[in-house]
Amino acid sequence: MERTSEFKNIPEQRLYANILFYLNLIGLFILLTGFTLYLTGVITPLVPLEDLPRFWSLSLDEYIEKSNMPTGWQWISKIGYGDIAPMLGIAVLASVTFVCYFVLLFQFLKRGVKTLALIVSIELLLILLSASNLIQVTH
Amino acid sequence: MPLASSFFPFHIDFVRGTGLFIALGSSLAAAPHLLGKNLASIKLALPTALVASAFAVVGAFFGLWLSALNPAYIQGSLGVTIIGIVFIMLFAKDSEHPSVAGGNYLTQMLHIGGIYQEETTGKEVSWTVHNTGKGLFCFVFVGLLAGIFGLGAGWANMPILNMIMGAPVKVAVATSGLALSVTDSTAAWIYLNKGAVLPMITVPSLVGIMLGARIGSKLLPKVKPAAVRYIVISVLFLAGVRSLMKAFGY
Numbered sequence: 001m002e003r004t005s006e007f008k009n010i011p012e013q014r015l016y017a018n019i020l021f022y023l024n025l026i027g028l029f030i031l032l033t034g035f036t037l038y039l040t041g042v043i044t045p046l047v048p049l050e051d052l053p054r055f056w057s058l059s060l061d062e063y064i065e066k067s068n069m070p071t072g073w074q075w076i077s078k079i080g081y082g083d084i085a086p087m088l089g090i091a092v093l094a095s096v097t098f099v100c101y102f103v104l105l106f107q108f109l110k111r112g113v114k115t116l117a118l119i120v121s122i123e124l125l126l127i128l129l130s131a132s133n134l135i136q137v138t139h
Numbered sequence: 140m141p142l143a144s145s146f147f148p149f150h151i152d153f154v155r156g157t158g159l160f161i162a163l164g165s166s167l168a169a170a171p172h173l174l175g176k177n178l179a180s181i182k183l184a185l186p187t188a189l190v191a192s193a194f195a196v197v198g199a200f201f202g203l204w205l206s207a208l209n210p211a212y213i214q215g216s217l218g219v220t221i222i223g224i225v226f227i228m229l230f231a232k233d234s235e236h237p238s239v240a241g242g243n244y245l246t247q248m249l250h251i252g253g254i255y256q257e258e259t260t261g262k263e264v265s266w267t268v269h270n271t272g273k274g275l276f277c278f279v280f281v282g283l284l285a286g287i288f289g290l291g292a293g294w295a296n297m298p299i300l301n302m303i304m305g306a307p308v309k310v311a312v313a314t315s316g317l318a319l320s321v322t323d324s325t326a327a328w329i330y331l332n333k334g335a336v337l338p339m340i341t342v343p344s345l346v347g348i349m350l351g352a353r354i355g356s357k358l359l360p361k362v363k364p365a366a367v368r369y370i371v372i373s374v375l376f377l378a379g380v381r382s383l384m385k386a387f388g389y
Binding site (some may be wrong): 008009010012013014016017018020021024028031032034035038049052056057058059060061063064069070071072073083086087089090091093094095096097098101104115116119120122123126127129130131133135 | 149150152153160163164167168170171172174175177180181182185186188189192193196199200203206207210248249252253254255320321324325326327328329331332333334335336337338339340341342343345346349
């Protein structure tokens, strides 16, 4: 059981804030780099910029079918395309919480704070599950 | 997100994907500063975010399934939800320091509470919460709405944390953002994997909101919120009405 009193902030708070801050900066830098390469045309996109307005009003299924855009983790194999390159930054930002929680888990286990370690573990599993693209719903 | 879905030509699927990343980006950017000031509490965010994110996954799949059947279902229910938010914002009364009778079993088990320094008085404020079970149950709906509509749901987090669970208003606002960064991570991955994230829409919004949130988290304690509140309420009301009109083909 946790040893800190009810009114104390947990010591991991500062560590979490620092990791979050630096990962945000890294993610933002990767995102902006990818997007600049896309906008400036340094890398050719899968869907040309001038054709994009024809696609963004389509439903998701129609868009995927007509644009040949990757789903799941297939974007990694197409990272060389301009409109896919910003996905790396987006994925980094979507992973920030996972990394922070992973560090929290180790800190809680080291301190023997079992209840919070359990909550963090379940959350990590949830994020992993949604990121894995293993859950599929058909319609 | 309500503005983009109501006034721009993008399909609701892309708007929801972008909406989740906007919410995620703003909460990620504001959280370090608020955690450093001890206003955002990890102990309070952990259980609330866990419940909300579990149901955000369910909501994300349900939302994508529903819009594949007919996008008007999502557009219409989004309009109703936005107008509902307007009424919550109009009539919800926050309490700066709610009186908390004493933590219940869940509160004590999770040791939810903390201390922060109130900048306006310089005094240290100790706080804890009550009604933890009820509060966690409410986060089921927060998660569902976040997943279905790609909404940040900070408008719902704050009243639950403040009015139901009794967290001081500043702690409620800051922790709401931290919890959002967790909740939206799970749902955002689902939209990303489904291909519902268009960089041309998402990246500029994400960069803008992250820079804005960083500045906002520093300005917030000094800004009088009343005027901002009424501007937000008016714009949201228009977006809600427009969303409903779109659902009915106008």
